Amino acid sequence: MADLKVYTSKLEGSVKVPPSxxxxxxxxxxxxxxxxxxxxxxxxxxxxxxxxxxxxxxxxxxxxxxxxxxxxxxxxxxxxxxxxxxxxxxxxxxxxxxxxxxxxxxxxxxxxxxxxxxxxxxxxxxxxxxxxxxxxxxxxxEENLNLNIExxxxxxxxxxxxxxxxxxxxxxxxxxxxxxxxxxxxxxxxxxxxxxxxxxxxxxxxxxxxxxxxxxxxxxxxGNQKYISRKYRVEGDYSQGAFFLCANALGNNIEVQDLSLNSLQGDKEVVDILERMGVKFINSENGIKNEVSNIINSTIIDGSQCPDIIPVLAATASLAKGRTEIINAGRLRIKECDRLAAVNSELSKLGVNIIEKEDGLIIDGVDSLEGGIEVWSHKDHRIAMTLAIVATRCKNPIIIKDYECIAKSYPKFFEDYKMLGGKVDEWNVGK
CATH class of the missing domain: 3.65.10.10 (Enolpyruvate transferase domain)
Structure with a gap:
């Protein structure tokens, strides 16, 4: 398993997110x-x-x-x-x-x-x-996927x-x-x-x-219906675009291509949540971007409709002004890892004030994050990418352990991250 050293940097430019x-x-x-x-x-x-x-x-x-x-x-x-x-x-x-x-x-x-x-x-x-x-x-x-059905x-x-x-x-x-x-x-x-x-x-x-x-x-x-074959194009993925939209809320400046404000994707909720936090969105020629803001505000985030974007929203809330509550998010405990526990563990290491509840989190925003430590992805792609976004606001580099789990949903995430100006080094390879 590999680790990655991620340095403080500002992400700027345009990125085409993977298809949904x-x-x-x-x-x-x-x-x-x-x-x-x-x-x-x-x-x-x-x-x-x-x-x-x-x-x-x-x-x-x-x-x-x-x-x-x-x-x-x-x-x-x-x-x-x-x-x-x-x-x-x-x-x-x-x-x-x-x-x-x-x-x-x-x-x-x-x-x-x-x-x-x-x-x-x-x-x-x-x-x-x-x-x-x-x-x-x-x-x-029990506890092991070996299901036989007939x-x-x-x-x-x-x-x-x-x-x-x-x-x-x-x-x-x-x-x-x-x-x-x-x-x-x-x-x-x-x-x-x-x-x-x-x-x-x-x-x-x-x-x-x-x-x-x-x-x-x-x-x-x-009953007795038939699917009709056709040509179909998959639109850009709000689940992945959310990382860059949240990065913008933290002071980066990225145009996120192939996203539509008219999308039916449930994770488009990230737009509404960030707007409540004070972020303004504008349409660009190829997608959407936010107006860069120096201050974002706390809010209440209901995780029941958009569980996959809660980790990166929690990271955004960690640098917001005031107390943010994440509610109705109990299902995050049965994802690739227990994401509520993972977010609490890793953001707390970085100096965020978090209270973990059975079905949510309470986050008191801080002004800055020190960094200079090791954090762990918990072998969960969304935790790994969340920590990379947080690194843009850390005073010192962080090391993300087991970062290659991003292959589950966004294999080229760190290629795009570097293309936008992010600075990373592979730090250690273990077995």
Whole structure:
């Protein structure tokens, strides 16, 4: 594992963020469920996207990679998915796992899901309850992803909690329109991460499948629908763009290309949150940028709709004037690491005043950060990139341990960071 020494610097210039990982997952799946050939443009081959590509190949899609595009023949155009057994390696991608579990029940035979890191700790009870009701055979190991399932999903009514993970709902939304029967998904709690559901419904509509959304309380799904193959371009990723938008709030000056203020991405919430903190956004020719401000203010941040951008927002709040509260963020504890604990641990080392709560953080902003110490990514890509952004405001360099975990979502992050004027040195390589 490698460590990186990151020096104090000001980031300036323009950066084209990677394509939206959330949208790429969805486009690849919709194309793979189509009966015909699709072309998906603007693909970045992060570990998570590779996991979904390989997973859909295992289920029968023929996928050809060509630079930053994919040509996809759907599973109904081939015989690969007719194999009696298949292994789907999700690596560390929770989206791949939860999206593909119900999809795997569209094809005959056994499916074995494996993965790495903390993926085996991600709860799957929502699906197990459905399997029990429908007589679908399954077995799994505690704390380790080794899930075996066999059976065919049947339509009907599905009662699903909306405050565990929207990924379960998305997985069902992808699958149920292809069944013979009509179906209904009934949400039994308040819905969190509505933006991700919007992305799913938008992608499905683009590929010809219609769902009726009754105010996120129930989804009405006609059976016997078909996905229609097409050309599709993936837009820039707000989850990754958030790092640079927050960097601007901390005094850097970056134009973030390929982002739209009209995007449906849930993590576009970063714009609203930063505006509440006093940041002003302007459209540029190729994307958006913020007006540089010397003072940002505290606010209340609801993490229920945008959990992935909470670490970098917490870092931004650490240098804001006043007390910021992050609420409804308990799900961050079951990501690639316990992100609430990780943010508390690493920002506290840098001199930030943080109180960690069960489902959030209380952050009293400070005027400056000393640096001059080692911090740890917790092998979590979003923690590693957050610490790199914080380094721009540290008086002394910091060393980020295990920084290469960025490959999970943004493999070229430090190339872009250096292109913008960031100064880094690989510090140490261990085993």
């Amino acid at each position: 990982k959330s949208m790429a997952h969805r486009a690849i799946i919709c194309a793979s469920l189509s009966d015909g050939k699709s072309k998906i443009n603007n693909i970045d081959y992060s570990d998570d996207i590779i996991a979904t590509i390989e997973g859909m190949r295992s289920l029968g899609a023929n996928i050809i990679q060509d630079n930053d595009s994919l040509e996809i023949d759907g599973i109904y155009s081939s015989t690969v998915g007719k194999r009696e057994e298949r292994v789907i390696d999700c690596n560390e991608s929770g989206s791949t796992l939860r999206f593909l579990i119900p999809i795997s029940l569209l094809v005959p035979g056994k499916s074995k899901f494996i993965g790495r890191g903390n993926l085996g700790k991600r709860p799957l009870n929502t699906y197990y309850e459905i399997f029990d009701k429908q007589g679908i055979e399954y077995s799994y190991e 059976g065919r999903l049947k339509g009907g009514e599905f009662y699903v909690k909306g405050n565990v993970s929207s990924q379960f709902i998305t997985g069902l939304l992808f699958t149920l329109p292809l069944l013979k029967e009509d179906s209904k998904i009934i949400i039994t709690t308040d819905m969190e991460s509505k933006g991700y559901i919007d992305l799913t419904l938008s992608a499905m509509k683009d590929f010809g499948v219609e769902i009726i959304n009754n105010d996120y309380k129930e989804f009405i799904i006609k």
